[in-house]
Every structure is written in C-alpha cells, then in structure tokens.
Amino acid sequence: MIRAEELKKVPIFACLTDGQRERIAQNAADLRVQKGEWLIREGEVPSFFVLLEGVLEVEKEYGGTSQVRGRYQPGDFYGETPILLDSPTIASLRAHAPSRVLRMDRMQFKELLDSSAECASTIVHTMTQRITAIREYTQDNNPFRVLIVGSQYDGECRNIRTFLSLNRIPYEWVDNERDPDRVPLCVISDPSGPFVLVDDSAIVSRPLTTRKVAEALGLHTNPRKKSYDVVVIGGGPAGLAAAVYGASEGLSVLLVEKTAAGGQACTSSRIENYLGFPNGISGEELGARAVKQAARFGAEMVVTRKVVTIEPTSDGYCVELDGGSRLQTKTVILATGVDWRKLNIEGIDRLQGKGVVYGASRMDAPSVVGKDIFIVGGGNSAGQAAVYFSSYAASVTVLVRGEGLAQTMSHYLIAQLDQRHNITVEAYTEVVSVDGENSLQSIHTSISGAPPLERSADALFVMI
Ligand SMILES: Cc1cc2nc3c(=O)[nH]c(=O)nc-3n(C[C@H](O)[C@H](O)[C@H](O)COP(=O)(O)OP(=O)(O)OC[C@H]3O[C@@H](n4cnc5c(N)ncnc54)[C@H](O)[C@@H]3O)c2cc1C
Structure with a gap:
C-alpha cells in the first residue's frame, strides 16, 4: 500500500498538503509490474500513472510495427493527455525493469487537478510539451512507410495496395502513367516502375509480391517454433476469435494468414450489426482490435503465408506452409472463409x-x-x-x-x-x-x- 510520506518525494505531489497526499495514498492503486509486463496498451481507456520505482518504456505502433519511443524514470507521470482530450491511450507502457506504479482513475485524476493549481499547471505544462513533441515527430517523420509506383491497372501493385490497406500500413501511391512527373527519379535507375520503396531505403521490384513487401516492412512471416498446440488457418474474424480463445487458455497458438489478418471483414467500410458497437465499426478497426487482442494473449501470427498441405501424424498433424516450412501441431482449425464467385462472361x-x-x-x-x-x-x-x-x-x-x-x-x-x-x-x-x-x-x-x-x-x- 502507498504511504503518504513517500508521496512527498514525488515531484508532482510535493506541492500538495499532507491531507491531500493522505487521500491519494488511501485511494490510488499500488501496482507492481515485472520486467516485460504491460501496464497499459495503446487504444485502451486511459488512467493516470505515476512511476514510483523502476523504469517504464513507451511503445507506439507505427506503420504495422511497434517502436520504443522513450523511457520513464521514477517521478515521471503518464496518461494526462488522453484523459484531458477524452481519447484512448496514445501509446503503450511496458516495464523495462521490475517497477512500482501509482494508478489513479479518471475521477481521482480530475480531483487532483482541482485540488492544487500548482499541480494542475505542472500537468498542463507537461501535456503541452508532449503534444508539441508529437507534432514535431509527425512533421519530421514521413507518415508513409511505403511508396508504390505503378499504374492503377497493374495487378501486382493493386495486390500490394490491398495488402497494405488490410494491414493498416500507410502508403503513398504514384500512378506513373497518370503522373509520371511525381515518380522520384533518385530512387531507381528505371523510374518507369512499377516498384515499391519501403522506409526510404529498401526497393522491392518485379515480381512485386506481398511476401517481399511484408519482409521489407519487418512483418512476421516465419513461424518462431516448429511445434504448436493449435494451428489456425485463416485470419478472418473466425480465425482471430479462435486464436484469442486458444491463447487465453494458455495453448501455444499459431495463426497462418495468406494475405493480411482481418479477413473479408477488413474490407467492410462499416459493420453496423456487430454486438457491442452501437454506432458501427469499420472492418479495418474491428480487425485491428482482434489482432491486438490475439497478440496480447500470446498468439503468434504469420502473414503472407498459405497452408498448402495438412497430413495426419501419430500425435496430431504436420502442416506445410508455402515456401516449405513444416510444423507439428495437435490441432488444426480451418477458418478459411469464402472467396468471391467468379463471373463467367466474355472479356x-x-x-x-x-x-x-x-x-x-x-x-x-x-x-x-x-x-x-x-x-x-x-x-x-x-x-x-x-x-x-x-x-x-x-x-x-x-x-x-x-x-x-x-x-x-x-x-x-x-x-x-x-x-x-x-x-x-x-x-x-x-x-x-x-x-x-x-x-x-x-x-x-x-x-x-x-x-x-x-x-x-x-x-x-x-x-x-
Ligand atoms: C465488403 C464486405 C462487407 C461486409 N459487411 C458485413 C457486415 O456489415 N456485417 C456482417 O456481419 N458481416 C459482414 N461481412 C461478412 C463478414 O466479413 C464475414 O462473414 C466474415 O469475415 C467471415 O469471417 P471468417 O473468418 O469466417 O472468414 P474470412 O473473413 O473470409 O477470413 C478467412 C481468411 O482465411 C484466409 N485463408 C484462406 N485460405 C487460406 C490458406 N490456405 N492459408 C492461409 N490463410 C488462408 C483468407 O485470406 C482470409 O483472410 C462483410 C463482408 C464483406 C466482404
């Protein structure tokens, strides 16, 4: 339990009266997190955290991967910005060393702001600095990790654009037939395209496959282990749900998806009949949330990999992925959904x-x-x-x-x-x-x- 005297040494609480610190000590949560444990994840309902002991790392998702954006030391606080803006949590916090954290919920935090003008001013000042840092970061960093150069009628380019959209990776697309002047000449000797440029450094040229682009982006395309309790084939809503429930029961789960996790639902502009989303939710958002949920329970996911054969073995099944990886599993869940029926007409x-x-x-x-x-x-x-x-x-x-x-x-x-x-x-x-x-x-x-x-x-x- 937190003691009022120890809060005296924490800068944000130093200006409060003994009585105010006593009230915080009695009401705030005293959290202990081990190295590697998450305190809060991006997108969750925010709380106000003050680090008492240890080190916390700030991680932000950016273009399909997670990046460490800074560290907090004892005395630092976090969570004021999303609470005051009434938004979801902007970045995740993970313990870099065993840590002890004071947590206040929204009401307690607002009480803190009302109780001391000095404390409120420090919090608002920090929030302003953080918003400025976010603005500078977005100005300095190209929000598009990928540049695609190719015609709107190029099938390979279209597949890459679909793949990036489904994976929620921001990209810029230059149609080299409509806008030849916009093709950056400096990046390739044959500027006519099509090609894909990842993170301003890796060039992917013909054949433009989603696997090549996924690998250049650092997405997970190879299973980490040789053996799993469950292999789920297909990363649509059904496969993701299976991964969430399997992993949450402690099973080692691998989900194999041939394009991008989210399945058909990810192409839906607005799903309005899904329980729990009274105002509807875009398919992309639903898929992204499910992917996060499955990953959070420890399910492993590989994209741009297709299961090509499943053979029974003495203690389960051997599953083969395209490209040759063979995996052993006790259970296979088929969640491969449906494909569009083709129109059989001339042309x-x-x-x-x-x-x-x-x-x-x-x-x-x-x-x-x-x-x-x-x-x-x-x-x-x-x-x-x-x-x-x-x-x-x-x-x-x-x-x-x-x-x-x-x-x-x-x-x-x-x-x-x-x-x-x-x-x-x-x-x-x-x-x-x-x-x-x-x-x-x-x-x-x-x-x-x-x-x-x-x-x-x-x-x-x-x-x-
Ligand atoms: C545009 C659109 C709008 C929709 N709107 C709604 C709506 O508003 N409300 C609603 O309830 N439903 C809606 N649906 C339907 C809903 O999306 C589907 O019912 C749902 O996605 C089915 O989920 P699933 O996981 O069974 O299959 P899918 O979503 O089809 O997922 C199957 C996945 O398996 C993968 N796969 C297939 N074979 C392999 C293999 N061999 N190896 C690896 N991976 C493989 C595929 O790439 C795919 O990602 C909509 C569908 C579309 C296309």
Missing part, C-alpha cells in the same frame, strides 16, 4: 484488375471519384460498397438478377441505399459481357434475357 478475365474488381474496399474510393460505376450483387457487402462509393462516384448502379434486394440485403442497408440520390438498383438484370481495350470501358447488361444493352462503365465491382 472478364482480361479486364480483371483493369476496371473489373472482385470485392471492394475503401482503398478503391480514390479511383472511382466522379465516375460511373456498377456493382454486381445484392448482398450486404454489395450494399455497403454502394453506400460508401456513392460519396465518391458520379453514379452507382447495383445490378441484381432477382426481383430486388429485400431477400438478400439487410433492411437497414436498403434504407440507406434509398436515401442516396446517385444509387440506382436494377432488378432482373445480368451482366453478359465486358469490354475495353486497356481498361474497362463498357458493359453489356440484359434484363430478363432481353437483347443486351451496351452501357459505358468506368468500374465493375463483382460481389457475388
């Missing part, structure tokens, strides 16, 4: 990635600004994409084979579609062919089998 394969896209993600928004786009499909994912793109595109036409959306789309989404003036739903309509030289220019649609009608189209998102 579609040639134009895939060149205006014809399977699925849709927020990353696609800049490429539809002011354009006339079509979405094939009547499910919730198609509805979400229509609502999202309607803020960017000139027109969004949703094509469905059936009589309408009522059988396949949630009521709340149909209502949202109705409210957007630039969304049209065409029933009993099929796409029968797509056309264009270098990229999609038109589609042919047929209503109830009638002769096809040619329509100019800038993009076709297939979500079936």
